[in-house]
Amino acid sequence: MNNLFKQFESKFDELKELEQDELPRSLRLFNIRFRLAIDIDISFKGKMSLTKSKEVRDTYILVIQLMEIWNAYEAFMHFAVEVGTHVAKKASKSKIYSQAFLTTVGSMPVFFDTLSWLKSEFAKKNTFERDFELYVRRIEEDAHLSGPLKDDALSVLAYLKGEKTISGIELISLIYAERNMYYHNGETAKMGMTYQNRKLLIGKYRDTLVLHMLKLAIFVIDEQISNCK
Secondary structure (H helix, E strand, C coil): CHHHHHHHHHHHHHHHHHHHHHCCHHHHHHHHHHHHHHHCCCCCCCCCCCCCCHHHHHHHHHHHHHHHHHHHHHHHHHHHHHHCCCCCCCCCHHHCCCHHHHHHHCHHHHHHHHHHHHHHHHHHCHHHHHHHHHHHHHHHCCCCCCHHHHHHHHHHHHHHCCCCCCCCCHHHHHHHHHHHHHHHHCCCCCCCCCHHHHHHHHHHHHHHHHHHHHHHHHHHHHHHHHHHC
16 A cells, blocks of 8 residues: 555645646645545543443544545545546446446456455354344445445345345445445444454455545546646
């Protein structure tokens, strides 16, 4: 990830130099939000929060980090819409970029690496299989989530069971569902899973979204650099 971040930093600085005062505010905001999200350091004092064990604290920290990275994802989405780059404007936030475009960007292998990990955990651990099924059921029964997000969660579960193939972008829908349930429903970090499995899942979500954002930002910013020359 460090090498990808250095590439992003280099591309951003190059475009900033070319654009000078014309660098879009939306891109500046993304740069700020993304750097804050991946560098955030969170701790709990233990006096007021209901985090009585390290496992609980660690899970909440991962969820908060994931939410901040999603906020950066949305910030970049505003920039992508503004410059009209590869964006399906009426699509769900989780599917605003096409599979073909994300294949070119290099995000699809990242998604499938995470899905392969999920499938492995699902197959070898009875507790993870049970927890993930309960997790998807919780998403399915949430009255505040859209039908497409629920459908994507069910598709991922079917994929893990070997019942169907999926595009891979459904993984971003799961993260988007997490975001909506956390912000709008006041869900706790546990979400019906054991904390051990919850930490594994959210940690994977976080790392996947960071890698996706780096690859996406590098590609789109590089296109803007070419347009300026």
